[in-house]
Amino acid sequence: MRDLAALQARFAAGLDAPVPDTGTQDLFVGESEQVRQRLGIYRGNAKANAAKAIAAAYPVVEKIVGGEFFSGLASEYQSRFPSVNGDLNEYGGAFAAFLVDFPPAVEIPYLAQVACLEWRVHCAHYAADPGPFDPARLACVPPEHQLLLRPRLHPACHVLQAAYPIARIWEVHQDTFSGEFKVDFTGDASYALVYRPRFRVEVAQISNAEAAFLGEALDAQTLGCALAAAQLRDASFNLGRSLSEWVRSAVIVDFKLNGE
Amino acid sequence: MSLLSAPEGKAAVRGIGIGLRARHYREFLDSHPRADWLEVHSENYFGDGGYDLHVLEHVRSQYPVSLHGVALSLGSADGVRTAHLAKLKRLADRIEPALVSEHLCWGAIGPRHFNDLLPLPYTREALAQVASHVMQVQESLHRRILIENVSSYLQFRASELSEFAFLAELAKRSGCAILLDVNNVFVNSVNHGFDPEQALLEIPTQAIGEIHLAGHCAAGELLIDDHGSRVVPQVWKLYETACRRFGPVPTLIEWDTSIPPLDILLDEAAMAARVSQAICA
Numbered sequence: 175m176r177d178l179a180a181l182q183a184r185f186a187a188g189l190d191a192p193v194p195d196t197g198t199q200d201l202f203v204g205e206s207e208q209v210r211q212r213l214g215i216y217r218g219n220a221k222a223n224a225a226k227a228i229a230a231a232y233p234v235v236e237k238i239v240g241g242e243f244f245s246g247l248a249s250e251y252q253s254r255f256p257s258v259n260g261d262l263n264e265y266g267g268a269f270a271a272f273l274v275d276f277p278p279a280v281e282i283p284y285l286a287q288v289a290c291l292e293w294r295v296h297c298a299h300y301a302a303d304p305g306p307f308d309p310a311r312l313a314c315v316p317p318e319h320q321l322l323l324r325p326r327l328h329p330a331c332h333v334l335q336a337a338y339p340i341a342r343i344w345e346v347h348q349d350t351f352s353g354e355f356k357v358d359f360t361g362d363a364s365y366a367l368v369y370r371p372r373f374r375v376e377v378a379q380i381s382n383a384e385a386a387f388l389g390e391a392l393d394a395q396t397l398g399c400a401l402a403a404a405q406l407r408d409a410s411f412n413l414g415r416s417l418s419e420w421v422r423s424a425v426i427v428d429f430k431l432n433g434e
Numbered sequence: 435m436s437l438l439s440a441p442e443g444k445a446a447v448r449g450i451g452i453g454l455r456a457r458h459y460r461e462f463l464d465s466h467p468r469a470d471w472l473e474v475h476s477e478n479y480f481g482d483g484g485y486d487l488h489v490l491e492h493v494r495s496q497y498p499v500s501l502h503g504v505a506l507s508l509g510s511a512d513g514v515r516t517a518h519l520a521k522l523k524r525l526a527d528r529i530e531p532a533l534v535s536e537h538l539c540w541g542a543i544g545p546r547h548f549n550d551l552l553p554l555p556y557t558r559e560a561l562a563q564v565a566s567h568v569m570q571v572q573e574s575l576h577r578r579i580l581i582e583n584v585s586s587y588l589q590f591r592a593s594e595l596s597e598f599a600f601l602a603e604l605a606k607r608s609g610c611a612i613l614l615d616v617n618n619v620f621v622n623s624v625n626h627g628f629d630p631e632q633a634l635l636e637i638p639t640q641a642i643g644e645i646h647l648a649g650h651c652a653a654g655e656l657l658i659d660d661h662g663s664r665v666v667p668q669v670w671k672l673y674e675t676a677c678r679r680f681g682p683v684p685t686l687i688e689w690d691t692s693i694p695p696l697d698i699l700l701d702e703a704a705m706a707a708r709v710s711q712a713i714c715a
Contacts, residue, residue, distance in 0.1 A: 178563060179511035215658070220548040257546070261518070300480075301481070
């Protein structure tokens with residue numbers, strides 16, 4: 175007898191059913207009205223827990239659309255993409271893809287791209303910590319071999335390309351933002367860098383050349399390759415200045431020597 | 435069963451602990467609040483790195499720590515989620531906690547996870563399955579774990595045993611310890627109509643490893659286990675009974691919604707210490 179499996183499958187179907195009471199009531203002790211009400215608590219818990227996870231991962235999307243509309247989005251997302259993981263911090267990764275496809279959200283054309291950025295910010299919070307970086311190790315590299323070094327980016331780093339200025343949109347919606355609430359939508363493609371100097375995740379708008387450089391670095395390419403990719407976009411790209419800034423802000427956390 | 439005893443050299447849990455939540459991180463980083471030990475929800479620290487783990491490693495250097503899981507779904511008919519268990523094992527290896535606990539419930543079936551503590555039918559079939567899953571976890575973690583009674587709003591017609599007889603038998607079969615949530619006993623006694631004092635008599639004294647205390651709220655005739663307020667007088671009274679029956683057991687103050695300033699939690703912990711010491715001294 176596999177009664178437990180059958181019972182759990184029925185209970186689960188009852189929890190996910192669009193309307194309460196789809197034939198699970200006879201599993202439980204009590205009068206039907208009481209059982210219906212109490213089943214409602216479990217139905218509500220499952221929804222509330224997943225909704226809380228979505229809200230925690232997408233605070234800027236929530237600010238942009240407002241709490242009520244966001245609740246509707248979260249609810250619809252849950253019915254299309256129910257949680258499959260006991261770790262709720264991993265729930266919500268398909269929200270950007272969902273927004274692209276969900277007509278009521280399409281009216282805000284940059285919303286899905288902002289969601290994409292927020293998911294990277296969310297994941298960056300939980301990314302691994304880099305090991306210690308010893309710059310002295312690089313001192314023995316002869317100058318003619320320096321471009322063969324492979325910069326290693328912090329595990330939290332991610333580069334995004336978007337049709338809208340998503341880094342700026344993200345910035346003006348932060349609780350700590352005190353500047354002018356203004357976003358310039360006139361540009362073409364924009365590039366955002368997600369990074370985590372210590373424990374707080376940051377987002378910066380970066381240039382096409384910087385994005386090209388960091389994209390190569392994420393692909394474990396050499397400094398020489400990354401530099402060439404950057405200079406193809408912008409001949410005036412300054413390697414020394416960029417490297418020292420990225421090392422300072424823990425975007426680059428180490429350099430691998432040739433053969434490492 | 436040496437395989438299943440707690441690893442040697444780990445700080446033992448004694449006295450009254452509190453649940454560590456993100457709201458109080460700063461105070462634990464900047465000072466050393468007077469708590470005997472701390473408990474965290476394991477799943478909140480499943481990441482590869484970052485701030486939460488940094489804080490947990492910091493407090494672990496100062497306090498005994500207990501990892502309390504909420505989503506391993508030990509009661510699932512289709513088995514323990516091995517990816518989830520692997521994450522728990524990685525965390526336990528990293529933190530070397532004094533205690534590891536989970537719930538007597540299920541939350542997942544097939545691909546779906548409800549992220550909730552759903553009640554089990556207390557049948558012999560379920561008992562055999564849960565016992566086997568608990569043993570699988572204990573073998574993986576190389577330690578004895580504690581299993582907690584949950585609050586519930588529904589009871590299955592199929593149940594053959596009482597909740598507490600089921601838990602006692604589970605401890606006997608799997609070798610696990612029991613984490614007795616006294617608030618859950620009270621909540622269930624109201625929701626399902628039984629005598630909570632009698633229920634405590636069904637729990638074998640030697641299996642108890644930890645007690646939980648928390649607040650609940652009322653929704654009509656039903657009590658909801660929301661961990662959002664102080665422990666109520668009836669639950670303190672039941673805790674006195676538990677102290678008389680089980681002796682001095684490490685006890686935790688849990689607070690998960692409307693989390694108050696740390697002083698309130700420490701005040702609840704002081705109250706628990708007074709009750710326990712008055713009876714067990």
